[in-house]
Amino acid sequence: MSVDAIVALKARAQSKMRLTSVLGDTAREALVEAMAADVLSCLLMHPEIEAVHVISGAGWSGVIHCRAASRCGVRQIGLSAG
Numbered sequence: 169m170s171v172d173a174i175v176a177l178k179a180r181a182q183s184k185m186r187l188t189s190v191l192g193d194t195a196r197e198a199l200v201e202a203m204a205a206d207v208l209s210c211l212l213m214h215p216e217i218e219a220v221h222v223i224s225g226a227g228w229s230g231v232i233h234c235r236a237a238s239r240c241g242v243r244q245i246g247l248s249a250g
Contacts (some may be wrong), residue, residue, distance in 0.1 A: 170218040172209045177204055179225030197227075204228075 177183070181193070183200040211220045213231065222228070 170216055172219045172221060173214075174212070174221045174223065175204075175207060175216050177222060177224040177228055180227030182225065 180197050180200055184191075184196050187196050187199070208220060208222070211217050
């Protein structure tokens with residue numbers, strides 16, 4: 169059996185806001201990026217997942233495209249603010 173996975177990512181600048189007291193913006197965004205990359209890597213390696221669809225807020229387009237989409241099966245759907 170094969171399935172598609174859907175991953176929702178909020179805007180990078182708005183992610184993990186509870187960590188602002190212990191991490192600066194740059195470190196927090198790096199953590200969020202690393203966590204997203206780990207999730208996408210796991211999904212892409214899973215033998216039963218045929219495609220990964222990413223629904224994302226602002227700030228992700230270059231990151232997702234460069235790291236995951238070039239390897240296989242990732243389709244990103246960006247959301248505009250509104």
